[in-house]
Amino acid sequence: MSATARDQILARIRAANHADRDADADAAYDALSRRYLRAHHDPAGHDIAALFAERAADYRAIVERVPGPGLAPAIAGILATRAAAVPGSFVVPDGLPAEWLAELPSGITLARDEPR
Numbered sequence: 001m002s003a004t005a006r007d008q009i010l011a012r013i014r015a016a017n018h019a020d021r022d023a024d025a026d027a028a029y030d031a032l033s034r035r036y037l038r039a040h041h042d043p044a045g046h047d048i049a050a051l052f053a054e055r056a057a058d059y060r061a062i063v064e065r066v067p068g069p070g071l072a073p074a075i076a077g078i079l080a081t082r083a084a085a086v087p088g089s090f091v092v093p094d095g096l097p098a099e100w101l102a103e104l105p106s107g108i109t110l111a112r113d114e115p116r
Contacts, residue, residue, distance in 0.1 A: 076103040083108055 041051065053063040066074040079090055089109035092101070
C-alpha cells in the first residue's frame with residue numbers, strides 16, 4: 001500500500017470518527033435541548049401500581065396487591081406455598097425490612113444476600 005493510499009484511508013477513518021470536528025460543531029451539539037421525561041405517566045392521573053401489574057403480567061408474573069398492614073402475612077403465605085412446592089431456601093435482599101418477614105412459618109429457610 002502506498003503512503004498516499006494509506007493517508008487517504010486514515011483521513012477517511014478520522015472523518016468518520018469525527019476526529020477532526022471543529023469547536024462550532026461541539027458547541028452546537030452541547031446546545032441541543034435535552035428535556036427528557038422523568039415519567040411517562042402523571043402519577044396523579046394514573047394508578048401506577050395497576051400499570052406495573054399490567055406490564056408484569058406481560059412477562060407471566062403474578063402480582064398480588066396487598067394493603068400495607070397485610071404485607072407480612074401475605075409474604076408468609078406466598079413463601080409457605082412456594083416452600084411446599086419447591087423445597088429450599090429463599091434469598092432475602094440486603095436491606096429488606098425485618099417486619100416484612102415477621103410472620104414467616106418456622107419451616108422457611110432464608111439466605112441473606114449480603115454484599116461483599
